[in-house]
Every structure is written in structure tokens, then in C-alpha cells.
Amino acid sequence: MLSELEWPTLQERRKASRLTNLYKIRNEELFVTAANKRLIPSRSTRIHQACYKHLTARTETFKNSYFPKTIVDWNALPPNVIESTSATQFKERLKAHLHLQHI
Numbered sequence: 883m884l885s886e887l888e889w890p891t892l893q894e895r896r897k898a899s900r901l902t903n904l905y906k907i908r909n910e911e912l913f914v915t916a917a918n919k920r921l922i923p924s925r926s927t928r929i930h931q932a933c934y935k936h937l938t939a940r941t942e943t944f945k946n947s948y949f950p951k952t953i954v955d956w957n958a959l960p961p962n963v964i965e966s967t968s969a970t971q972f973k974e975r976l977k978a979h980l981h982l983q984h985i
Contacts, residue, residue, distance in 0.1 A: 898977070905972045920949040
């Protein structure tokens with residue numbers, strides 16, 4: 883049914899939502915107190931200037947929690963998506979990058 887309607891899967895929609903929220907946190911459009919402790923800029927800027935340090939996890943539960951999982955996806959985004967000037971533009975560029983029809 884999803885393929886007939888060309889809807890993204892739940893996993894794809896969740897990924898897009900997590901990345902959009904991280905964009906908003908980074909640009910102070912969404913305030914999260916834990917973000918200050920979790921979002922540590924990375925010294926490596928091979929991909930783009932807004933990379934964050936990967937959080938090491940000893941348990942699968944923490945590895946699959948919001949910040950560790952989203953930081954890995956965030957660091958894999960191309961610069962043109964990260965450098966969006968608004969949340970709306972970010973969503974559009976993210977949708978094009980992930981090849982999603984509807985978000």
C-alpha cells in the first residue's frame with residue numbers, strides 16, 4: 883500500500899523528523915536542555931562545518947536513543963542540506979536528499 887501511494891516508510895518519516903528537530907535545536911528554534919551536553923562540535927570537518935562528535939554507547943538502548951542515532955545521520959548529510967536558511971528549506975532539501983515524496 884505504501885508503494886502504491888508513494889508514501890515514505892515509518893522509519894524514513896522518523897529519520898526526517900529527528901533530523902528536522904536537530905536542525906531546529908542547532909538554530910535555536912527548539913530549546914532542549916540536554917542538547918548543550920550532547921551536541922559537541924567535531925574537530926573533523928571533512929563533510930561539512932556542522933559535524934558533531936559521535937557519542938559512544940555501551941548499550942544498544944543508548945545507541946538507538948535520539949542524540950547518538952541522530953548525530954550519525956546528521957554528520958552524513960551533505961553541506962547544501964545543513965546550510966539551509968530556514969526549517970522549511972531544510973525540510974525540502976532533506977526530502978530531496980532522502981528521495982522522499984511526502985513528509
